[in-house]
Amino acid sequence: MTREEVENETDDMLIDGTVEQQRQDDKAVPHEVNANYLKAYYGKLFPVTDIHKWLSYGNDGKHPACDESYFGRREFSFTLENDVYLRFRSYNSASELEKYIKDSLPFKIDIGAVYSVDPSKRFAYAQSGDNVFTPVERELVFDIDISDYDDVRYCCSGAGVCLDCWPLMTIAIKVIDTALRDDFGFNHILWVYSGRRGVHCWVCDARARRLSNEQRGAIVDYFRVYKGSENSNKKVSLPGPALHPFLTTSYTHFLKPFFEEKLIHSQNLLSTEERYEKILEMIPDESVASELRGKWQDKKRSSNSKEDINIHRWEQLKNLLQSGKHKATGLRRCIEEIVFAYTYPRLDMEVSKHMNHLLKAPFCVHPKTGRVCVPIDPNRCEEFDPTTVPTLSGLLEELNSGASQMQIDSENKSDTISLGKSIKLFKSSFLHPLLKSCKVQVFLLQCCLFLQAFLYFCSIFPAFK
Amino acid sequence: MEIVRSQKKAPTTVDAVPITQLYKSAPALEVRLEDFEQFAIDRLRVLKGISDGLSRGKKHEEMQKLVTDLLRANMRHPDPSEVINKDIISHFVLRLVYCRTEDLRKWFLANETALFRCRFNGESAEVQRALMSELDIPHKALTKAEFENARDKLSQVARSINQPLPGSTTADTTFFKVPFEEVPDLVAGRRVYIHKGHAYVAMNQVVSLLVTKFRSHLSRALVLTNRSSVPLTVVSLPRKWTSAVKEQEKDRLSPIVEALCTSYLGPDYSQPRELAEMSIKDIDQVAKTSFPLCMRHLFEKLREDHHLKHGGRMQLGLFLKGVGLKLDDALAFWKAEFSQKVGVERFDKEYAYSIRHNYGKEGKRTDYTPYSCQKIISSTPGVGDHHGCPYRHFSEENLRAALYKMGVSSRAMEDIMDKVRNRHYQLACTLTFEAVHSSSCDAGINHPNQYYIDSQKALQSKVNCI
Numbered sequence: 001m002t003r004e005e006v007e008n009e010t011d012d013m014l015i016d017g018t019v020e021q022q023r024q025d026d027k028a029v030p031h032e033v034n035a036n037y038l039k040a041y042y043g044k045l046f047p048v049t050d051i052h053k054w055l056s057y058g059n060d061g062k063h064p065a066c067d068e069s070y071f072g073r074r075e076f077s078f079t080l081e082n083d084v085y086l087r088f089r090s091y092n093s094a095s096e097l098e099k100y101i102k103d104s105l106p107f108k109i110d111i112g113a114v115y116s117v118d119p120s121k122r123f124a125y126a127q128s129g130d131n132v133f134t135p136v137e138r139e140l141v142f143d144i145d146i147s148d149y150d151d152v153r154y155c156c157s158g159a160g161v162c163l164d165c166w167p168l169m170t171i172a173i174k175v176i177d178t179a180l181r182d183d184f185g186f187n188h189i190l191w192v193y194s195g196r197r198g199v200h201c202w203v204c205d206a207r208a209r210r211l212s213n214e215q216r217g218a219i220v221d222y223f224r225v226y227k228g229s230e231n232s233n234k235k236v237s238l239p240g241p242a243l244h245p246f247l248t249t250s251y252t253h254f255l256k257p258f259f260e261e262k263l264i265h266s267q268n269l270l271s272t273e274e275r276y277e278k279i280l281e282m283i284p285d286e287s288v289a290s291e292l293r294g295k296w297q298d299k300k301r302s303s304n305s306k307e308d309i310n311i312h313r314w315e316q317l318k319n320l321l322q323s324g325k326h327k328a329t330g331l332r333r334c335i336e337e338i339v340f341a342y343t344y345p346r347l348d349m350e351v352s353k354h355m356n357h358l359l360k361a362p363f364c365v366h367p368k369t370g371r372v373c374v375p376i377d378p379n380r381c382e383e384f385d386p387t388t389v390p391t392l393s394g395l396l397e398e399l400n401s402g403a404s405q406m407q408i409d410s411e412n413k414s415d416t417i418s419l420g421k422s423i424k425l426f427k428s429s430f431l432h433p434l435l436k437s438c439k440v441q442v443f444l445l446q447c448c449l450f451l452q453a454f455l456y457f458c459s460i461f462p463a464f465k
Numbered sequence: 466m467e468i469v470r471s472q473k474k475a476p477t478t479v480d481a482v483p484i485t486q487l488y489k490s491a492p493a494l495e496v497r498l499e500d501f502e503q504f505a506i507d508r509l510r511v512l513k514g515i516s517d518g519l520s521r522g523k524k525h526e527e528m529q530k531l532v533t534d535l536l537r538a539n540m541r542h543p544d545p546s547e548v549i550n551k552d553i554i555s556h557f558v559l560r561l562v563y564c565r566t567e568d569l570r571k572w573f574l575a576n577e578t579a580l581f582r583c584r585f586n587g588e589s590a591e592v593q594r595a596l597m598s599e600l601d602i603p604h605k606a607l608t609k610a611e612f613e614n615a616r617d618k619l620s621q622v623a624r625s626i627n628q629p630l631p632g633s634t635t636a637d638t639t640f641f642k643v644p645f646e647e648v649p650d651l652v653a654g655r656r657v658y659i660h661k662g663h664a665y666v667a668m669n670q671v672v673s674l675l676v677t678k679f680r681s682h683l684s685r686a687l688v689l690t691n692r693s694s695v696p697l698t699v700v701s702l703p704r705k706w707t708s709a710v711k712e713q714e715k716d717r718l719s720p721i722v723e724a725l726c727t728s729y730l731g732p733d734y735s736q737p738r739e740l741a742e743m744s745i746k747d748i749d750q751v752a753k754t755s756f757p758l759c760m761r762h763l764f765e766k767l768r769e770d771h772h773l774k775h776g777g778r779m780q781l782g783l784f785l786k787g788v789g790l791k792l793d794d795a796l797a798f799w800k801a802e803f804s805q806k807v808g809v810e811r812f813d814k815e816y817a818y819s820i821r822h823n824y825g826k827e828g829k830r831t832d833y834t835p836y837s838c839q840k841i842i843s844s845t846p847g848v849g850d851h852h853g854c855p856y857r858h859f860s861e862e863n864l865r866a867a868l869y870k871m872g873v874s875s876r877a878m879e880d881i882m883d884k885v886r887n888r889h890y891q892l893a894c895t896l897t898f899e900a901v902h903s904s905s906c907d908a909g910i911n912h913p914n915q916y917y918i919d920s921q922k923a924l925q926s927k928v929n930c931i
């Protein structure tokens with residue numbers, strides 16, 4: 001498709017009217033991310049071939065069972081430098097996609113659904129009747145954002161994140177990843193750092209890609225423990241005489257140890273009045289709350305002061321709630337509710353519920369931080385440090401110094417620098433296993449086709465049997 | 466009317482309430498035109514009753530009773546042998562009527578499915594099993610060994626939802642292992658144990674499986690019916706029927722269908738009607754006087770936080786569209802707020818699109834009508850969300866505070882809270898309307914945009930009086 005057509009077609013989507021400004025006149029932005037940097041990044045480092053391989057799901061071979069139009073029906077969307085936002089672009093091959101990216105140097109690339117027809121030609125189909133243009137496949141995606149945890153972290157707020165609050169993300173990854181694998185039986189799960197303040201998750205099993213919106217909604221609700229909005233009092237409620245096995249597993253394996261061993265003192269959850277009041281508020285029995293308040297307001301603590309004050313008070317709270325006189329009143333569940341309220345993953349539900357939601361592509365560069373959206377290994381997610389991920393400027397420095405030392409062919413260039421580790425992780429722990437299972441599926445499909453042909457043959461020539 | 470009991474001991478309908486049907490194909494029946502219409506209206510009453518019940522947030526057991534009552538009241542027939550026919554005919558007539566737009570289809574599907582669920586629950590185990598095999602549900606139960614393996618987890622789930630522990634009687638140990646995709650409602654409520662993609666469905670939960678199948682059958686059928694019925698003529702009726710309807714009466718069918726279709730679903734308020742458009746400079750004033758609480762709250766939050774999450778943006782954005790805020794004004798309005806929080810740049814990039822989308826300028830260009838009360842009431846706002854219906858989703862304390870701010874007197878307040886406690890949210894909203902406008906609202910509140918229009922009318926008439 002030529003540039004001309006692109007412009008015409010997207011005209012009505014633009015806020016600011018102009019589609020492409022002269023990209024060549026390099027008005028160097030003082031920003032870390034600018035077109036020049038991106039040019040080098042997309043030209044030498046961005047793993048577009050691997051992304052194409054991933055999103056083709058085995059439909060890029062020559063076998064008869066391949067769906068050749070598959071990749072071409074995938075929606076891409078781009079945010080360009082001058083804030084132009086383009087939706088419903090599509091490309092038939094890795095090289096087409098690569099060419100477009102290199103030419104337009106997008107600040108952000110989003111990946112959408114696979115549609116019934118080529119999304120860039122949707123208007124042509126729209127004339128021929130209703131509902132022809134609909135999403136037919138989409139990875140099940142999750143978006144977790146640290147800014148949704150602002151009421152339980154005291155170190156940062158908003159877009160800020162540090163090593164004291166990042167573990168909230170780590171624990172979210174563990175809880176969701178475990179449930180996706182053990183409960184729902186998914187295997188091909190990609191976790192990606194969102195570049196600033198959160199993580200994205202892509203569940204790529206064929207079964208996940210074919211879920212209906214309703215089924216996606218069901219999974220989201222399965223994960224939901226926060227009931228009620230900002231305007232109702234109780235944030236977490238865990239009714240019923242027992243917890244569902246999923247919640248029990250999450251609680252005993254991840255949430256409780258994390259809360260008691262880490263969060264409670266890293267965030268000083270019980271050290272000051274303002275903070276412990278928030279926890280006392282969650283105890284439905286006023287008398288218990290005021291008994292604890294009395295103990296804690298008393299400045300001269302009786303116990304040995306070497307013990308961490310948060311842990312000490314937490315033990316007091318637990319003892320009181322679990323003591324004989326309160327056992328029967330259902331207050332025991334309250335401990336779990338507190339832990340859930342402070343640690344349980346907070347998902348952005350809307351993103352997961354609908355097939356046509358967009359999500360930023362892995363290996364994009366976050367335009368504000370300059371950090372690359374690198375994959376996170378869920379098995380070693382506690383080692384992930386958002387403050388040390390490769391940045392655009394850092395990578396380019398490496399690239400320049402590396403290139404001057406030795407002239408390596410551009411293929412391997414990315415391996416030699418810090419991004420190489422991330423790309424390797426992407427390939428070895430996600431892409432290769434995924435493609436292997438796609439091959440098996442394509443093979444099975446082929447067998448089916450063959451068998452059908454064979455049976456048809458037999459039906460024509462009964463004697464052949 | 467007296468119920469005439471069946472003479473020939475039909476195994477099905479003792480009290481003339483029809484048994485569960487699957488409606489797999491249109492019946493080969495003679496249909497008199499009068500019946501055609503009457504049956505459809507009767508069924509519509511049932512579905513409307515169900516829809517009201519659902520929007521009031523009724524629980525399973527309450528719905529069960531409601532449906533039984535509705536069927537008793539509307540779906541009987543003086544001739545017991547005709548009861549089943551009435552059921553089938555009315556279903557297919559409404560299918561024709563409600564296949565025509567996405568909104569109609571959704572409404573019909575939701576309520577027919579709820580009806581099916583309740584009926585199935587009321588059937589005997591035998592009938593249930595028969596229905597299962599008719600819907601091709603392979604009822605392969607867990608083997609003894611499989612059951613023993615999963616037993617702990619199964620009883621944990623049972624306890625978590627207040628069900629008797631499996632294993633106490635033999636019937637209880639019957640579990641089915643099905644792909645989790647087939648029982649979305651059980652998954653959503655964490656009412657089943659899920660392991661490696663399989664949901665372990667107890668015998669008494671099997672209805673979910675059937676509902677899923679029923680729903681997907683019906684959904685497909687509706688789309689097909691629609692395809693074949695554009696433009697709407699009698700020819701679109703299932704062929705067997707057309708021949709059954711007498712030649713000279715054919716032409717009368719279309720208007721009936723048309724009329725049925727518009728009753729009950731109400732107007733969709735997607736186009737601002739009756740009143741002139743609204744401009745940005747009036748918006749604060751109008752929000753105070755004429756927005757229902759749900760919108761007023763969103764509006765105030767937006768002014769306060771300069772931000773709303775997706776659910777809130779949709780609910781308020783579409784409402785404003787219905788009220789008559791033009792696209793350009795809408796963009797300016799949202800931009801003015803959001804840019805204070807996220808900057809102009811990010812607004813244009815991330816939010817402007819969806820506003821244009823609401824106005825049908827982007828994407829699919831359809832299906833963006835302002836939300837009805839029913840839809841708002843049944844939404845599930847999460848952390849950080851401000852959408853939903855305050856009467857349903859606020860804590861009592863917050864609701865009182867909000868009503869107080871609207872100027873509701875303490876006497877009216879108690880009446881309103883009373884309705885809320887009984888889960889009559891729309892009635893509570895109606896009372897609020899009456900309290901702040903000191904004028905009556907006989908039709909009741911069904912739609913935030915209707916609230917707005919009625920409010921403007923009430924204010925206008927006051928001005929005219931003076």
Ligand code: SF4
Nearest residue numbers: 757759838854894913
């Ligand atoms: S009843 Fe309807 S109009 Fe009134 S607050 Fe609730 S959703 Fe809004």
Ligand SMILES: [Zn+2]
Nearest residue numbers: 155156162165
């Ligand atoms: Zn922090």
